[in-house]
Amino acid sequence: xxxxxxxxxxxxxxxxxxxxxxxxxxxxxxxxxxxxxxxxxxxxxxxxxxxxxxxxxxxxxxxxxxxxxxxxxxxxxxxxxxxxxxxxxxxxxxxxxxxxxxxxxxxxxxxxxxxxxxxxxxxxxxxxxxxxxxxxxxxxxxxxxxxxxxxxxxxxxxxxxxxxxxxxxxxxxxxxxxxxxxxxxxxxxxxxxxxxxxxxxxxxxxxxxxxxxxxxxxxx
Numbered sequence: 001x002x003x004x005x006x007x008x009x010x011x012x013x014x015x016x017x018x019x020x021x022x023x024x025x026x027x028x029x030x031x032x033x034x035x036x037x038x039x040x041x042x043x044x045x046x047x048x049x050x051x052x053x054x055x056x057x058x059x060x061x062x063x064x065x066x067x068x069x070x071x072x073x074x075x076x077x078x079x080x081x082x083x084x085x086x087x088x089x090x091x092x093x094x095x096x097x098x099x100x101x102x103x104x105x106x107x108x109x110x111x112x113x114x115x116x117x118x119x120x121x122x123x124x125x126x127x128x129x130x131x132x133x134x135x136x137x138x139x140x141x142x143x144x145x146x147x148x149x150x151x152x153x154x155x156x157x158x159x160x161x162x163x164x165x166x167x168x169x170x171x172x173x174x175x176x177x178x179x180x181x182x183x184x185x186x187x188x189x190x191x192x193x194x195x196x197x198x199x200x201x202x203x204x205x206x207x208x209x210x211x212x213x214x215x216x217x218x219x220x
Contacts, residue, residue, distance in 0.1 A: 059201050068112045069138070073097060073105045078114065078135060079142055086128040087120075114138070140175070147173040187217060 057063040069075060073095070080094050092102055106129055109115045114135040120128045143162055150158045161170045175184045182188075191211045193202045209215065 059198060068114070070105060070108055073101060074109055075142070075145075077102075077105055077109065078138060081115070081129065081131050081135070082139055082142060086130060088127070088129075091129075109135075140173075143171075143173045144175065147171075186211075 069078070076095055077091055080091055085091050085094060088099075088102065088106070091097070091106070092099060095102070097105075106115065106117075110117050110129065113132055115129040116132055117127050118130055119125060146160065146162055150161070162173060163170045176182060177184055189211060190213045191205055191208065192213065193205055197205070205212070206214070210218070
């Protein structure tokens with residue numbers, strides 16, 4: 001197993017070709033869900049990262065958020081951290097994730113400021129991963145994913161509900177505006193340029209076909 005919190009080495013991992021490596025990884029990408037039985041050979045995260053090049057992506061807060069969080073494993077790691085997991089073994093057991101992949105994801109989340117890595121044992125040295133305020137601010141995103149999943153992906157009924165701590169009343173999560181507490185929906189929301197928007201971003205926003213203040217909502 002990869003040493004807790006250490007970066008894995010791929011020096012002894014050999015493939016006949018890049019095509020072979022892609023063939024190992026492709027089935028998992030197609031299924032679109034994190035496989036529970038990944039092994040070292042099927043970790044394709046050492047391939048060159050496809051970084052977004054468009055300024056409209058790099059300047060977008062959604063794009064920056066996705067870059068910070070990463071992908072499904074990172075979101076599931078954060079989900080388990082919200083539920084109390086802090087140690088490498090806890091994440092590994094809960095997720096069934098390969099140790100080298102887990103090490104990479106924990107390192108990324110630590111480098112991006114979502115976790116603080118703290119030693120809890122000296123011999124051998126072992127570390128736990130503690131949520132930061134930045135990570136705690138991500139919790140409403142997970143709550144929204146939970147609500148969306150229960151609404152659209154639970155044909156046999158909800159297996160997990162988010163509830164009020166004081167009386168265990170199930171929540172019905174919605175995103176509201178802090179000023180008037182009204183729900184924010186696709187029908188009433190538009191996108192406008194912020195103070196940090198570049199000229200390129202302002203031109204892009206002016207050409208939006210929807211969520212544009214200058215374009216009437218569909219059906220109107």
